[in-house]
Amino acid sequence: xxxxxxxxxxxxxxxxxxxxxxxxxxxxxxxxxxxxxxxxxxxxxxxxxxxxxxxxxxxxxxxxxxxxxxxxxxxxxxxxxxxxxxxxxxxxxxxxxxxxxxxxxxxxxxxxxxxxxxxxxxxxx
Numbered sequence: 001x002x003x004x005x006x007x008x009x010x011x012x013x014x015x016x017x018x019x020x021x022x023x024x025x026x027x028x029x030x031x032x033x034x035x036x037x038x039x040x041x042x043x044x045x046x047x048x049x050x051x052x053x054x055x056x057x058x059x060x061x062x063x064x065x066x067x068x069x070x071x072x073x074x075x076x077x078x079x080x081x082x083x084x085x086x087x088x089x090x091x092x093x094x095x096x097x098x099x100x101x102x103x104x105x106x107x108x109x110x111x112x113x114x115x116x117x118x119x120x121x122x123x124x125x
Contacts, residue, residue, distance in 0.1 A: 002026040002098045002114040009094060009119030012086055020081040020119060022096030030074035033102045036081045037109055038092035038121075045109055048094070051079060052102040059106060086123045093118040 008020040022034060035050035049070040050059040058070050067086075072079040079096060097112035105111045 002029055002032060004096050004098060004114055004116035006094065006096055006116045006119040009121045011122045011124060014087055014123055014125050016086050016123070017082070017084045018086065018121060020083070020094055020096075020121070022079040022081075022116060024077045024098070026077070029077045029098070032098040032100060032114075033106060034072065034079040035097050035099065035106050035112060036068075036070065036079075036094060037097065038090075038094045039118075040089070040092040043092070045095075047107040047109070049081060050099075050102075050106040057102075059104070061107065083121075086121075088123045088125045090121065090123050092121060094121055095119075 005023050031053050033052045036048040037045050038048055039045040047061050048064050051070045051072050055072040067084050069082040095118040096116045098114040099112045
């Protein structure tokens with residue numbers, strides 16, 4: 001069982017930055033790929049970024065590439081999502097999820113087994 005807890009969300013002005021964290025207390029967390037998704041008001045959940053268990057690759061949604069950076073610290077059992085140049089349309093609940101395998105299918109939420117509760121990001125204009 002992998003439990004995930006997101007933090008770092010909040011209210012930020014357009015153009016600002018945030019760093020989200022996804023922490024796990026599970027001993028096997030370092031063996032999972034982790035992805036970030038977001039769901040804005042009235043929108044479907046969309047893929048943001050993913051990182052494999054060893055953290056040696058990064059996979060981004062085309063719409064987010066250049067503005068977000070995903071990283072992980074397996075000693076701290078934490079995955080981070082750094083977001084820059086935030087826009088009001090980035091307002092959403094951001095959730096992290098863990099998947100047992102790595103691959104391009106990780107842009108689909110069905111590839112993930114464990115999910116966190118999410119953290120709200122609100123970008124004001």
